[in-house]
Amino acid sequence: MKTTTTIKEMSILRREIAGSLGFVPTMGYLHEGHLSLVRKARAENEVVVASIFVNPTQFGPGEDFAVYPRDPERDAALLLKEKTDIIFMPSVEEMYPPGFDSWVRVDKLTQRLEGASRPGHFQGVTTVVNKLFNIVRPTRAYFGQKDAQQAIVIKKMVADLNMDLEVVVLPTVREEDGLAMSSRNTYLNPEERRSAPILFKALTLARERCKQGERNADRIRQEIISLITGNPLAKIDYVSIADPDTLEELSVLNGPALASLAVRFGKTRLIDNILLD
Numbered sequence: 001m002k003t004t005t006t007i008k009e010m011s012i013l014r015r016e017i018a019g020s021l022g023f024v025p026t027m028g029y030l031h032e033g034h035l036s037l038v039r040k041a042r043a044e045n046e047v048v049v050a051s052i053f054v055n056p057t058q059f060g061p062g063e064d065f066a067v068y069p070r071d072p073e074r075d076a077a078l079l080l081k082e083k084t085d086i087i088f089m090p091s092v093e094e095m096y097p098p099g100f101d102s103w104v105r106v107d108k109l110t111q112r113l114e115g116a117s118r119p120g121h122f123q124g125v126t127t128v129v130n131k132l133f134n135i136v137r138p139t140r141a142y143f144g145q146k147d148a149q150q151a152i153v154i155k156k157m158v159a160d161l162n163m164d165l166e167v168v169v170l171p172t173v174r175e176e177d178g179l180a181m182s183s184r185n186t187y188l189n190p191e192e193r194r195s196a197p198i199l200f201k202a203l204t205l206a207r208e209r210c211k212q213g214e215r216n217a218d219r220i221r222q223e224i225i226s227l228i229t230g231n232p233l234a235k236i237d238y239v240s241i242a243d244p245d246t247l248e249e250l251s252v253l254n255g256p257a258l259a260s261l262a263v264r265f266g267k268t269r270l271i272d273n274i275l276l277d
Helices: 007-015 032-044 072-081 121-136 145-160 183-187 191-196 198-211 217-227
Strands: 002-003 021-026 047-053 084-088 140-144 166-170 234-242 258-264 268-275
Touching: 002 007, 002 268, 007 084, 007 121, 021 032, 021 121, 032 047, 032 140, 032 166, 047 072, 047 121, 072 084, 072 121, 084 121, 140 145, 145 166, 145 258, 198 217, 198 258, 198 268, 217 234, 217 258, 234 268
Parallel strands: 002 084, 021 047, 021 140, 047 084, 140 166
Antiparallel strands: 234 258, 258 268
């Protein structure tokens, strides 16, 4: 396994690769969710590249960029165990040199949900992912369903800009109690951690109500809200039942839908989602 911290060296390594390349972009502090993406990339490609970069431009003022968990040595050991070929681990200065002033933006899809709650977040995401795609030039790039809106936005960017790669989205990996794996779970204190599985319980309730024949999306939203607000530690940011392609809110369920939510437990903001069909 090779580790590089510069764009120039990554570009040289890329030119030496003739076969298919699977790419897993991460912000590090890896967990089983990330590793499931690496395994899929390993199974489908001749070469696997993972990036570790905590991207400052997708964090807003007062968010957790400075304290976001980092452990590059542990991450490298995990990636080595999964037979990753190359780790690309650039610095902030390498990715955003002095005078950097070019941005990539996807408009409509980023005006809702996470985009509405975190202004500027997706501009940072799409810009850094675009840069990483240009540097690594993958055949396939792998993302998790937990960040559903991010995956939808990136697919839109790839299609609109005619990028020659496939975006692969894999199911959310969960703890035994249903909590979606996330690097930010480490922020939760023991009491908050015990409360956090209420998110998956609420989403599972939505799926069950859909299976039972409920087609009124507003009614399902209210049942989700009622269940979550029954937990005194949970503070809802948003609850959404939307079209899985456009992210427009639905009033009636006539086909597939994406149920998603963002909830705070103390200072920790968690997101999760589930597909309704």
